[in-house]
Amino acid sequence: MEVFKPGMTSLRRIFFSGGCCLCLLAGNARAQDLMISAQAQPRQVMVGESIQLVITIEGRANLSSEPVLPDLQAFQVYGGGRSSNFSFINGQVSSSLQFTYILVPKHSGTFTIGPVAISHGGKTFSTEPIAIQVGSGSVPAPQAPSASQPQPAAPSVGKHAGEAVFITTSVDRHAVYVNEPLTLTFRFFSRLPVLAQPQYGPPATSGFWAEDLPPQRQYQTVINGQEYQVIEIKTALFPTTSGKLTIGEASLAVQVEDFNRRSFDPFADSFFRSFFSTGRQVTLRSEPISIQVKPVPLAGRPADFSGTVGKWSLSAKLDRREAKVGEAVTLEVRIFGEGNVKSVGKPLLPPMTGFKVYDTISSSEVQKQNGRVTGVKTYRTLIRPEISGHLTLPPLAYVYFDPVSEKFEKISVPGLTLKVLPGDTQAAAGGPAVAPAASAPEVQVMSKDIRYLKIKVPLALPQRPVKVVYWILGFGLPPLALLFLWWQQKRKDQLAADPRYARRLAAGRSAHRALQQAQQARKKRDAKAFYALLSQTLTGYAADLIGLSRSGVTQRELLQQLAARGIQADQLDSLAQLLDDCDYARFAPGQPEAGEMERQEKLAEGLLTHIRQVLERVPRT
Amino acid sequence: MKHWFWIAIILGVAASAQAQSPAELLKQARDAYDKGEFAAAISAYQSLLQQGLESSELYYNLGNAEFKAGHIGRAIASYRRALKRSPEDEDIRANLDYVRSFVNQPRTGTGNPLVQLGNQVLTWFSGQTLAVLALIVYWALAFLAAWLVLSRGGIPAVRWVTAGVSLVFLFLAGWASLRIVLDRTRQWGVVVASRAEARNGPKADYQIGFVVPEGREVRVLGREGDWIAIGLPQEGYKGWIQSSEILMDE
Numbered sequence: 001m002e003v004f005k006p007g008m009t010s011l012r013r014i015f016f017s018g019g020c021c022l023c024l025l026a027g028n029a030r031a032q033d034l035m036i037s038a039q040a041q042p043r044q045v046m047v048g049e050s051i052q053l054v055i056t057i058e059g060r061a062n063l064s065s066e067p068v069l070p071d072l073q074a075f076q077v078y079g080g081g082r083s084s085n086f087s088f089i090n091g092q093v094s095s096s097l098q099f100t101y102i103l104v105p106k107h108s109g110t111f112t113i114g115p116v117a118i119s120h121g122g123k124t125f126s127t128e129p130i131a132i133q134v135g136s137g138s139v140p141a142p143q144a145p146s147a148s149q150p151q152p153a154a155p156s157v158g159k160h161a162g163e164a165v166f167i168t169t170s171v172d173r174h175a176v177y178v179n180e181p182l183t184l185t186f187r188f189f190s191r192l193p194v195l196a197q198p199q200y201g202p203p204a205t206s207g208f209w210a211e212d213l214p215p216q217r218q219y220q221t222v223i224n225g226q227e228y229q230v231i232e233i234k235t236a237l238f239p240t241t242s243g244k245l246t247i248g249e250a251s252l253a254v255q256v257e258d259f260n261r262r263s264f265d266p267f268a269d270s271f272f273r274s275f276f277s278t279g280r281q282v283t284l285r286s287e288p289i290s291i292q293v294k295p296v297p298l299a300g301r302p303a304d305f306s307g308t309v310g311k312w313s314l315s316a317k318l319d320r321r322e323a324k325v326g327e328a329v330t331l332e333v334r335i336f337g338e339g340n341v342k343s344v345g346k347p348l349l350p351p352m353t354g355f356k357v358y359d360t361i362s363s364s365e366v367q368k369q370n371g372r373v374t375g376v377k378t379y380r381t382l383i384r385p386e387i388s389g390h391l392t393l394p395p396l397a398y399v400y401f402d403p404v405s406e407k408f409e410k411i412s413v414p415g416l417t418l419k420v421l422p423g424d425t426q427a428a429a430g431g432p433a434v435a436p437a438a439s440a441p442e443v444q445v446m447s448k449d450i451r452y453l454k455i456k457v458p459l460a461l462p463q464r465p466v467k468v469v470y471w472i473l474g475f476g477l478p479p480l481a482l483l484f485l486w487w488q489q490k491r492k493d494q495l496a497a498d499p500r501y502a503r504r505l506a507a508g509r510s511a512h513r514a515l516q517q518a519q520q521a522r523k524k525r526d527a528k529a530f531y532a533l534l535s536q537t538l539t540g541y542a543a544d545l546i547g548l549s550r551s552g553v554t555q556r557e558l559l560q561q562l563a564a565r566g567i568q569a570d571q572l573d574s575l576a577q578l579l580d581d582c583d584y585a586r587f588a589p590g591q592p593e594a595g596e597m598e599r600q601e602k603l604a605e606g607l608l609t610h611i612r613q614v615l616e617r618v619p620r621t
Numbered sequence: 622m623k624h625w626f627w628i629a630i631i632l633g634v635a636a637s638a639q640a641q642s643p644a645e646l647l648k649q650a651r652d653a654y655d656k657g658e659f660a661a662a663i664s665a666y667q668s669l670l671q672q673g674l675e676s677s678e679l680y681y682n683l684g685n686a687e688f689k690a691g692h693i694g695r696a697i698a699s700y701r702r703a704l705k706r707s708p709e710d711e712d713i714r715a716n717l718d719y720v721r722s723f724v725n726q727p728r729t730g731t732g733n734p735l736v737q738l739g740n741q742v743l744t745w746f747s748g749q750t751l752a753v754l755a756l757i758v759y760w761a762l763a764f765l766a767a768w769l770v771l772s773r774g775g776i777p778a779v780r781w782v783t784a785g786v787s788l789v790f791l792f793l794a795g796w797a798s799l800r801i802v803l804d805r806t807r808q809w810g811v812v813v814a815s816r817a818e819a820r821n822g823p824k825a826d827y828q829i830g831f832v833v834p835e836g837r838e839v840r841v842l843g844r845e846g847d848w849i850a851i852g853l854p855q856e857g858y859k860g861w862i863q864s865s866e867i868l869m870d871e
Contacts, residue, residue, distance in 0.1 A: 241828050298825055298863065304815035307832065348815050348835065350691040351723065394691065399815075450716040453651060453685055454678040459643050462675050465749060474756045478763030485770050 034059035036067065038116050038127040040103075046135045050215055051075075051103040052367070055116050055127070058096040067099060070114025074134075075103040076215065098365065104215045105134040165190045167252050169203060169286040171237075177294050179309035179340050180403040181236045181373060183213070186250050186286070188231040189223070195279040196255040200233070203286070204248030207293075208237040209340055211366065211373050236373045238340040242295035250286040255279045296401045302408055304348060308400040310339020314347075314411040316396050318418055325388050325423035331416070333379045333396060341366050341375035349381065350394040353449055354420075358382040385420040387446050392417045500547045507544035511537050511608055515601075522597045528586050530597055534604050535582035538575065541608055545615045555579055566614050575607050643669055650682065659690035677707035681716070688720050693836040694813035696720050698868035701811065701838075705870060708745045724836035727855040743796070748804050751797035758790045808841040810851070810869040817867070819860025823848035830860040841869055 039054045055067050069077070105111065110133050115126035165188075172183045184205075188198065213234040221230050239245055257279050296309065312335050319330040335344050341364045349357065358381065366375040385391055397412040495502040518533035539558060543550045546561050559572055567575075578600060585592055641649070650665035666683040669675075684699030700717040707713060746754075765783040769775045815835045820827040823845035833839065833853070840852040848861045849869075 243826075243828065295825055295829075302815075303813060303866075304835075307816045307818070345816065348691075351688065351693075448719070450685055450688055450719050451712050453654060453682045454712070457647055457678040457682060458676050459647075459669065459674040459679060460676060461673055466753075471752070471756075475759060478760060478766075482763060482766055482770065485767055489770055489773075 034118075034120050034125055036116065036118055036125045036127055038113070038130060040113060040130045040132060043131070044133045044135065045105060047105050047108050049104070050369075051105070051132060053101040053103055053113065053130075055099040055101075056096060057098075057118060059120075067116045067118045069101070069116060072103065072113065074107060074109070074111045075105055077101055077103055100365075100367075102214045102368070103132075105132070108134045110134070163189075164192050165254060165256055165282060165284060167250060167284040167286050169247065169250050169289060171247070171289055171291065174290070175292045175294065176239060177309055177401070177403040178240065178242050178296055179238050179343055181238055181310075181339065182291065183371060184235045184237050184247060184289075186233040186235070188252055188254075188284075189221075189228045190254070190256065191226055191228045192256040194229075194254055194256055198231075198252050198254040201251035201253070202235070203250040203288075205235075205237055206248075207241055207245040208239050208247070209342065211236040211238070211340075211368065213368050213371050213373070234371055236368070236371075238343065239291065239293040240343075242293045245291045245293055247289040247291065249288050252284045253281065254284065255281050297406070300408060302399050302410070304397065305399045305401070305408060306345040306347065308335070308339070308343065308345050308398075309403055310337055310344075310400065311402055311404070312337035312339065312344070312398070312400050312409075312411065314396065314398050314413055316413045316416060318393075318416050320418075322419045322421065323385060324421045325385055327423065328382050328384055329418060331381045331383055331393070333381070334376050335379075335398065336374075336376035338372055338374045341373070341377050344377040346379060347396060347398050350396070352383060352393055354387045354389075354391045355383045355385055355393075356448070358384070385418065386448065388420045388422045390417055391420050503544045503547070507541050508612065510544070511541040514540065515605065515608075518601060518604075522594075522601060525591070525594070527592055527597065530601075531582040531585040534600065535579055535586070538579060538582075538604055538607060542611055545611065562611065566617075567611060571607060571610050574603065578603055578607065641668075643672070643674060650686070654682075654686055654689070657689075659686045662686040663690060675706075677703040677705075677710060677713065679703075680706065681710070681713050684713075684716065684720075688716075692813070693720060693723050694811050695868060697724070697836050697838065698811040698813065698870075701809070701870055704744075705747065708747070720836070725834060726837055743800060743803070746796075746800070748797055748801035751793060751800055755790060755793035755797050758786060758793055762786045762790055808870060810839055810841045810849070810867040812837045812839060812862070812866060813868050814862075814866035817862045819851060819858070819862050821860065823850070823861045827861070831856075831858050833862065839867070841867070 035058045037056045037058075039056075041052050041054075045051055057067065103113075110131060113130040113132060115129055117124050117126040119125075167189070168187045170185050170187075172185075176182050184203070186200075186202075213236050216234075217230075217232040219230050219232070221228050237247070296305075296307075314333070314335055316331065316333045319332065323329050331349075333347050335347065344364070346360065346362070349360075360379050360381040362377060362379045364375060364377045366373060368374075393416045395412055395415045397410055399408055399410045401407075402409050495505070514533050514537035518530050518537065521527075521530040521533060539553065539555075540550050542548075542558055542562060543553050546558075546565065548558065548561065555576065559576055562575070563569070563572055581600060646665045646669050650662045650669075653659070653661035653665065663683065663686045666679060666686060669679060670683075680699045680703035684696045684703060687693075687699055688696035697717065697720055700713055700720065703713045704710070704717060762783065765779065765786060769779065769783060772779075774780070812833045812835055817833045817835075818829045819831050819833055821830045831853075833851070837853075840854060842850040842852050842859065844850070844864070845861070847864050849864050849867055850859065850861055851867065852859045
C-alpha cells in the first residue's frame with residue numbers, strides 16, 4: 001500500500017497520491033531571425049505521470065545558448081535530451097535546436113509552465129505560458145500505483161532479506177545482441193526513515209551506451225512481513241561490443257536513523273526520536289552483473305546491412321515537389337523506431353543520375369516512455385538537379401537486424417519524383433559562375449555520369465604467365481652466343497698470329513682429305529694420281545707438323561727431322577721405302593697391282609698415325 | 622510420362638542457356654543495360670567470365686552495370702580489374718574516378734603532382750608486358766654487341782647506339798622488376814559489403830576494431846580461412862574481414 005507523505009526527501013517526493021488531468025498548450029515567439037516555441041504533452045495528467053516539454057528554437061543564426069526554464073517547483077524536472085540541425089541552403093545557414101524535458105507533477109492542481117526565454121543578439125525571446133492540469137485521482141501504475149491498484153510484485157532481494165536498508169541492481173536479461181537494449185533496474189529498499197538526501201553512485205557501464213529512463217519510481221512493498229519504502233531507477237543499456245561485459249557495482253550513501261538507540265528507548269515517541277536523531281551514515285553496494293553480448297550473426301547477413309539493431313521504419317521525402325535546375329533541394333530520410341537511436345547508421349544513397357549530391361547531415365531525437373527508448377534519426381542531404389524534366393530518385397532500402405525475431409529486416413521506400421524546370425544558364429552550369437567568353441557560346445554541363453559501355457568487346461582466355469623456362473632461354477641464349485662468337489674471334493686471331501701453329505692444327509684435316517682423294521684414285525685405278533697424292537700426304541703431313549716448307553723439303557731432310565723428333569728407325573725406313581715406291585710408281589711405266597696399292601695405302605695410314613702420336617708428345621718449337 | 626515431359630523442358634532450357642555464344646551474351650547484356658535491367662546485364666557478363674573469357678572491355682562493361690545497379694564496391698573492383706589489363710585506357714580511368722567520388726576515401730599518395738604522375742606511370746603497363754618489352758630490347762642489344770664483336774669494335778656511331786640501347790634496357794628492366802615486386806607484395810581489394818566490420822582477429826568472436834564502408838579500396842595483407850587481413854594505409858588501421866565482403870584485384 002502506498003501513502004503520500006509530504007516532506008520526504010526529494011528522491012521520495014516524485015510519486016504518490018491521486019491524479020487529475022491537464023492539457024497541451026503551445027506558445028511561441030517570432031522575431032526577424034529567431035523563433036522559439038514550446039510544446040507540452042499531454043496537457044492533463046495524474047500526479048506522478050510524466051509530461052514531455054519540448055522547446056524548439058529555429059533561426060538563420062548559429063544558435064548555441066540554452067533556454068532559461070521558468071520556475072517549475074510543482075514538477076520534478078528531468079533533462080530528456082537535445083538535438084540540433086544545421087542546413088545550408090542557397091548560401092544561408094539555417095539551424096534549429098530542440099530541448100526535451102520530462103516533467104513529473106508533485107501535486108494535484110492547475111499549474112502554469114511560465115514563459116521559456118532565450119537571449120540572442122541583445123534581445124530576449126520567450127514563449128507563451130502553458131497551463132497544465134494535474135488530477136488528484138488515483139495514480140496509475142507504473143508511475144505511482146494507488147491503493148486500488150495491484151501492488152507491484154515484491155522484487156527479489158536474495159541475501160538482503162531482513163536487512164533494514166539495502167540496494168539491488170538487476171537486469172531484465174543476461175544475454176543480448178550488440179546494440180540490443182537491456183534494462184538495468186536499481187532499487188533502494190529502506191524500512192528506516194532517511195534523514196538526508198542519499199548520494200547515488202551509478203554502476204560502471206563500460207562497454208555500454210547508457211540512457212536514463214525517467215521518471216524514477218517510489219513505492220512501498222512488503223518483504224518477509226516487513227514494509228519497505230522502495231526507490232527505483234531504471235537505465236537502458238546498449239552494449240557497443242560483443243563478448244562478456246560486466247555492469248559494475250552501484251553504491252548509495254545514505255543517512256538513516258540509528259536504530260541501536262531505538263532499542264534502549266522503547267517508549268520514546270518515534271516522531272521526536274526521528275527529529276532529534278543525528279542518524280548514522282551507511283554506504284550500500286550492489287553486486288556486479290555479467291552480461292553475455294552476442295555479435296550480430298554473420299550467417300545470412302545481407303551485403304547491404306547497415307549495422308543497425310532494433311526495430312525500425314523508414315520514410316523519405318523531398319522538401320519540395322518542383323525546383324529549377326541548379327536549385328538546392330533537401331532529401332530527408334527518417335529512420336524511426338525502437339533501439340539505440342544514436343547508433344543508427346547512415347542509409348546508403350543509390351547513385352542519383354541528374355543530381356549533384358552534397359554532404360549529408362544528421363540529427364537524432366530520443367524519446368523515453370514506459371521504459372522504452374524510441375526516437376528518430378534524420379539524415380538530410382542537399383541535392384541539386386542538373387537537368388530539367390521529371391527526375392526520379394531511385395528507391396531507398398535499409399537493412400537492420402531485429403534481435404527479437406533474430407532476423408535481418410529490409411525496409412524500403414519507393415522512388416521520389418521531382419519536377420525540374422529549366423533554370424538560368426549559370427544554374428545549369430551546376431557550379432560557381434564562370435564568366436563566358438564575350439560572344440562564343442560556352443560548353444554547358446547538363447549531367448554527369450559514367451561513360452557508356454564499350455561496343456567492341458574482344459574476348460580471350462586469360463593471359464597465362466610466360467613459363468620460367470622461356471624467360472631463362474630468352475635471357476640466357478644471347479650471352480652464350482656472344483661468348484661463343486668472342487671465342488671464335490679470339491681463336492681466329494691466334495691462328496693468324498702463329499702460322500706454324502695454324503698449319504699444325506690443320507695438318508690432320510688436310511692429310512685426311514688427301515688420303516680420301518688417294519683412295520678414290522686407287523678405286524679408279526689411276527695409279528699415278530694415287531701415288532702422287534700418297535707421297536704428298538706423307539710429306540705434307542710431316543712437314544706441317546714439324547714446320548717445314550712443303551715444297552722445299554727434301555726426303556733426306558724430312559727423315560732427319562723426324563729421326564731427331566723420336567720417330568723409330570724401322571718406321572723411318574718404312575717411310576723412306578714408301579716414298580721411294582711412290583716416286584718409282586709415278587714415273588715407271590706399267591700398272592701396279594690393286595692389292596699392292598691397297599697395302600701401300602694402309603701402310604701410309606699406319607705411318608701417319610705413328611708420326612702423329614710421336615710428334616704430339618714433342619713440344620712445339 | 623508427365624515427369625519426363627518436364628525434365629525434357631528443363632534440360633532443353635538449360636541446354637539453350639549453355640548454348641548461348643559469347644556474342645549472344647554480349648548482345649543480351651547490352652540490350653539489358655540499355656533497358657535499365659542492370660541485374661540481367663550483370664548476369665550476362667558474369668556468364669562470360671564463368672566461361673573463362675575475359676578482357677579489359679568486359680570488366681569495364683561489368684563495372685558500368687554494377688554501378689548502375691547501385692553496387693559501388695563491385696563497380697570499383699571491376700574497373701580496377703579492367704585497368705590492370707589496359708592501364709592506358711582513358712575511359713576506365715574516367716569511370717573509376719567518377720565512381721570513386723561516391724566513396725569517402727582519403728586521397729592516395731602525396732599531393733606532389735610529380736609523385737602522383739610517377740605512380741600513374743608505374744601502373745601504365747603490366748609487369749609481364751614490361752618484361753617482354755625488356756626482352757625485345759635485350760635481344761636487340763645482343764645483336765648490336767655481336768656486330769661489334771664481329772667487326773672488331775665497329776664504328777663509333779654503332780657504339781653510341783649500343784650504349785643508348787643498353788640504357789633503355791636497364792630502364793625497362795628496372796621498371797618491370799619494380800612493377801612485378803609491387804604486384805606480388807602489394808595486393809589490393811575493394812570492400813563490397815555495405816558495411817564491413819573489421820575485427821581484431823580472424824574469428825567472429827574478436828571485437829570489431831573498425832568499420833569499412835562499401836567501395837573503400839584496402840590493402841590485402843593475408844588470408845586465414847574465410848578471413849582476409851586488410852590494411853588502411855592512410856589511417857594506419859589493420860583488421861580482419863570476411864572474404865565474402867571483399868573483391869580482390871585479379
